[in-house]
Amino acid sequence: MTKPSSLPKPPPAQDDARRKRMTPAARAQHILDEAAAFFAERGLATSTRELAARLGVAQALIYRYFPSKRMLIDKVFETTFARLWDDDWTMLLANRAQPLEERVARLYVAYLERAGALSVRLFVRAGLEGADMARRYSVPLTEKLLRPMIGALRADSGLPDFDQAPMLRGERELAMALHGAVVFLGIRKHVYAMPMPDDLSDLVRLQVRVFLDGARRELARLHDGTAEDSLTVQQLDRRRQRRAPAPPDSTA
Amino acid sequence: MTKPSSLPKPPPAQDDARRKRMTPAARAQHILDEAAAFFAERGLATSTRELAARLGVAQALIYRYFPSKRMLIDKVFETTFARLWDDDWTMLLANRAQPLEERVARLYVAYLERAGALSVRLFVRAGLEGADMARRYSVPLTEKLLRPMIGALRADSGLPDFDQAPMLRGERELAMALHGAVVFLGIRKHVYAMPMPDDLSDLVRLQVRVFLDGARRELARLHDGTAEDSLTVQQLDRRRQRRAPAPPDSTA
DNA sequence: CGGATAGCTGGTCAATTGCTCAATAAGCTC
DNA sequence: GAGCTTATTGAGCAATTGACCAGCTATCCG
Numbered sequence: 001m002t003k004p005s006s007l008p009k010p011p012p013a014q015d016d017a018r019r020k021r022m023t024p025a026a027r028a029q030h031i032l033d034e035a036a037a038f039f040a041e042r043g044l045a046t047s048t049r050e051l052a053a054r055l056g057v058a059q060a061l062i063y064r065y066f067p068s069k070r071m072l073i074d075k076v077f078e079t080t081f082a083r084l085w086d087d088d089w090t091m092l093l094a095n096r097a098q099p100l101e102e103r104v105a106r107l108y109v110a111y112l113e114r115a116g117a118l119s120v121r122l123f124v125r126a127g128l129e130g131a132d133m134a135r136r137y138s139v140p141l142t143e144k145l146l147r148p149m150i151g152a153l154r155a156d157s158g159l160p161d162f163d164q165a166p167m168l169r170g171e172r173e174l175a176m177a178l179h180g181a182v183v184f185l186g187i188r189k190h191v192y193a194m195p196m197p198d199d200l201s202d203l204v205r206l207q208v209r210v211f212l213d214g215a216r217r218e219l220a221r222l223h224d225g226t227a228e229d230s231l232t233v234q235q236l237d238r239r240r241q242r243r244a245p246a247p248p249d250s251t252a
Numbered sequence: 253m254t255k256p257s258s259l260p261k262p263p264p265a266q267d268d269a270r271r272k273r274m275t276p277a278a279r280a281q282h283i284l285d286e287a288a289a290f291f292a293e294r295g296l297a298t299s300t301r302e303l304a305a306r307l308g309v310a311q312a313l314i315y316r317y318f319p320s321k322r323m324l325i326d327k328v329f330e331t332t333f334a335r336l337w338d339d340d341w342t343m344l345l346a347n348r349a350q351p352l353e354e355r356v357a358r359l360y361v362a363y364l365e366r367a368g369a370l371s372v373r374l375f376v377r378a379g380l381e382g383a384d385m386a387r388r389y390s391v392p393l394t395e396k397l398l399r400p401m402i403g404a405l406r407a408d409s410g411l412p413d414f415d416q417a418p419m420l421r422g423e424r425e426l427a428m429a430l431h432g433a434v435v436f437l438g439i440r441k442h443v444y445a446m447p448m449p450d451d452l453s454d455l456v457r458l459q460v461r462v463f464l465d466g467a468r469r470e471l472a473r474l475h476d477g478t479a480e481d482s483l484t485v486q487q488l489d490r491r492r493q494r495r496a497p498a499p500p501d502s503t504a
Numbered sequence: 505c506g507g508a509t510a511g512c513t514g515g516t517c518a519a520t521t522g523c524t525c526a527a528t529a530a531g532c533t534c
Numbered sequence: 535g536a537g538c539t540t541a542t543t544g545a546g547c548a549a550t551t552g553a554c555c556a557g558c559t560a561t562c563c564g
Binding site: 043045121124125127128129130133134137138170173174176177178179180181182183184185187188191192193194195203206207209210211212213214215217218 | 295297373376377379380381382385386389390422425426428429430431432433434435436437439440443444445446447455458459461462463464465466467469470
């Protein structure tokens with residue numbers, strides 16, 4: 001046991017939660033992390049006293065770092081939502097060295113893994129609680145997942161990219177078919193607690209296989225203009241106005 | 253205005269909730285129905301006093317009909333779960349007078365409509381709360397929806413029925429792909445409150461179209477081997493890789 | 505009309521809730 | 535080691551919670 005007083009900062013092990021005193025930043029993070037897991041498991045209505053017990057800390061301490069329970073929950077939502085997305089997904093999807101099925105499967109295996117029980121449960125709780133999911137979830141979902149997804153699908157089918165043809169409402173809903181099926185895997189496991197394998201990869205791959213077969217055809221329908229029944233009337237009108245004749249489709 | 257005192261029972265209008273006195277059966281039903289909507293909207297943690305206010309009734313009255321809040325909630329779950337299933341769905345799916353796509357689409361439009369905002373939110377709440385969803389939801393789901401669904405799919409593809417080949421694990425997951433996608437439509441609308449059309453029929457039909465294309469092929473893959481009903485999806489995959497190259501696809 | 509049955513209410517209790525504050529003590533600097 | 539800063543605590547408050555009960559009164563029957 002040497003005497004480290006000569007060093008300005010002896011290894012403080014700031015990540016050790018059992019320390020009596022922590023730096024404000026570390027303590028705030030500590031509370032935030034535990035609160036996320038705690039509220040995900042036990043529900044947002046569970047008392048701050050129980051959370052404090054889990055933290056091994058006096059209940060009053062929580063209020064030194066967060067002005068109210070509401071604000072703590074909001075912060076939990078904020079950070080959990082922000083953590084979900086991975087910008088690498090765009091590149092992963094665009095990498096045509098691998099077959100489309102493999103890329104999409106990898107993407108959604110990664111998505112489910114990144115979400116995990118905590119996020120899945122928190123997201124559903126946030127939705128029920130009236131958090132602004134449309135802004136917090138739907139918007140980044142479209143930009144960081146669905147759009148790259150449709151781009152890859154289009155490229156795979158030899159269809160024009162977004163520069164030449166903006167994303168169609170029907171395309172978003174098409175991508176949502178797979179997204180919904182995969183997310184529902186997580187909901188079955190983490191919300192409904194149904195018997196599911198530890199590793200959902202094989203189930204994800206099944207969803208992807210089923211989806212891709214139908215999606216290629218549907219995408220072709222959407223772009224050759226025959227089956228546009230999934231679009232709203234207004235969108236159809238706008239779309240018809242935009243293109244004078246039917247665009248010649250040179251692809252197979 | 254005739255004097256109805258001579259009649260043993262003048263029209264009592266027992267369904268009028270504003271009446272001061274109701275028969276125990278009617279009052280219990282009244283409380284149960286309102287509680288379902290109330291807890292679905294506001295959450296299970298909302299106070300019985302607020303529920304009583306919505307009922308236009310003293311809070312103590314609830315406890316005359318239900319021994320505790322917990323028991324009331326359980327009863328709400330029980331009745332809501334029971335109401336979901338419709339035995340006509342089996343016949344609807346088996347009616348080969350209509351094309352498969354039409355039958356499946358009608359089924360899931362009916363399913364979503366029957367569920368509605370109330371059930372969707374209550375189901376998710378029940379899952380988060382730790383209600384036994386595997387028994388209450390998953391089992392009837394398989395029997396009343398997925399099994400008839402697979403039966404229709406098999407018949408459509410000229411595959412043997414359940415008498416000759418029991419349902420495969422992979423088939424259930426296959427049907428779950430569509431189920432998940434459709435349920436996620438309801439979750440987007442009723443839980444996440446995302447902007448969705450009033451009528452989800454068109455979106456359901458899109459999901460069904462996409463699903464059926466892929467499902468027919470996947471079903472053929474599942475059935476082209478020997479009896480694989482006891483194998484997991486993973487085992488099936490491994491086995492498929494071991495076998496000859498890609499399976500010949502005889503369908504259009 | 506008048507008594508009796510029973511559906512219903514107002515009032516109340518113990519426990520729990522979010523939140524506050526003065527007091528304590530951990531860990532830094534000299 | 536002394537002293538100072540401040541992270542942490544325990545006690546406590548007002549409001550809300552689930553649950554209960556004695557009494558009120560709407561409704562029926564003779």
